[in-house]
Amino acid sequence: MRILLRAGSPLAALGLWYLLTEHDVVFLLRFDRFPGPGDVLAEFGRQLTTGVYYQDLAQSLVRILTGFVLAALFGGLLGTLVARSRRAGDLLLPLFELARPVPAIALVPIAILLFPQSEQGIVFITFAAAFFPIMVSTRHAVRALPPVWEDAVRTLGGGRVRVLAGVLLPGILPGVFGGLSVGMGVAWICLISAEMISGQFGVGYRTWASYTIVDYPGVLVGIITIGLLGFLTSGAVELLGRRATRWLPAEARR
Numbered sequence: 110m111r112i113l114l115r116a117g118s119p120l121a122a123l124g125l126w127y128l129l130t131e132h133d134v135v136f137l138l139r140f141d142r143f144p145g146p147g148d149v150l151a152e153f154g155r156q157l158t159t160g161v162y163y164q165d166l167a168q169s170l171v172r173i174l175t176g177f178v179l180a181a182l183f184g185g186l187l188g189t190l191v192a193r194s195r196r197a198g199d200l201l202l203p204l205f206e207l208a209r210p211v212p213a214i215a216l217v218p219i220a221i222l223l224f225p226q227s228e229q230g231i232v233f234i235t236f237a238a239a240f241f242p243i244m245v246s247t248r249h250a251v252r253a254l255p256p257v258w259e260d261a262v263r264t265l266g267g268g269r270v271r272v273l274a275g276v277l278l279p280g281i282l283p284g285v286f287g288g289l290s291v292g293m294g295v296a297w298i299c300l301i302s303a304e305m306i307s308g309q310f311g312v313g314y315r316t317w318a319s320y321t322i323v324d325y326p327g328v329l330v331g332i333i334t335i336g337l338l339g340f341l342t343s344g345a346v347e348l349l350g351r352r353a354t355r356w357l358p359a360e361a362r363r
Contacts, residue, residue, distance in 0.1 A: 144326045152326035153333070161315070166334070168310040169300065172228075173342065176235025177296050181289060184240045188247025189277070205244065213238035213299040217306055231303045231311075238299035239292035246288025250281035286350030293346050297339045312338065 123146060128134075130145035156162040191198040191205075213234050220230030254277065304313030316331025 142325075144329060148326045149329045149333070152324075153330050156327075156330055165310055165312050165315045166338070169304065169312045169338065172231050172235055172304075172311065173293075173296055173300050173338075176232045176300070177239050177293060179232075180236045180239035180243055180292060180296070183236075184243030184288070184292070185247050185285060188244040189251050189281075191244075192248045192251035205241070209241045209245070213295075214302045214306075217303060220303075221307065227307050227309065231300065231308060234303040235296045235300045239296040242292040242295060243285070243288040246291070247281060247285050250284025250288075251277065253284065254280045282350075282354050286346065286353065289346050289350070290343060293343050294339065297335065297342070301335055 127146050129140040130143050133141035135141055187201065187205075191201050216234055216237055217230070220233050221227075224230040224233060300311075301313035301316070304311040305317040308314035312331055312334050316328055316335070319325075319327030319331060
């Protein structure tokens with residue numbers, strides 16, 4: 110039943126899209142110039158036969174995975190550090206809180222100035238976008254751990270390694286994966302924006318290039334591709350999170 114419900118909403122949206130464009134509906138929104146599903150499907154099929162489409166896919170995936178993995182490593186480590194060390198928190202948190210409200214895409218001029226290649230700058234933008242959700246969620250997850258858990262391990266003779274491996278890491282995993290899921294979504298938003306501004310390849314660049322030559326079916330192919338990539342990568346993070354927290358009740362892992 111759940112599979113039917115989940116499949117039903119995209120199919121209903123597709124049917125509504127077909128009706129609105131087929132009948133050139135103009136009411137608040139203009140669908141008389143909007144490409145229909147048939148035009149977009151034909152363009153999708155054409156692009157699937159070209160090497161450029163797959164080159165753009167590979168380029169965007171390399172960028173997103175590089176920036177996201179770096180953000181996960183540094184965000185997790187620094188989030189844990191500022192939560193467990195008062196001195197580190199006093200030193201680093203003011204910097205983090207000053208930088209956190211700045212949209213990652215606003216750092217494009219900084220990236221152009223700092224990095225010799227646009228590729229490095231785009232990865233930096235992706236990293237910056239994912240870093241703060243991951244760091245903040247890790248910090249809150251560490252702080253939310255009941256102190257009695259750590260005290261119990263130390264009372265039984267456990268050292269620092271035992272506390273980290275037996276209490277800290279399992280205890281913060283649900284919160285950390287929540288931050289990873291949010292970070293992946295934000296990273297895609299900023300990656301596509303950065304590719305549109307300064308990229309030479311990638312799904313975002315190709316989508317904007319289609320718009321500049323008034324290829325609206327190509328624009329929608331790019332948008333659908335971005336949605337599918339985001340869906341698959343976020344789903345992979347969610348699946349990894351469920352596998353890593355199998356000890357949680359089933360309701361908490363949905």
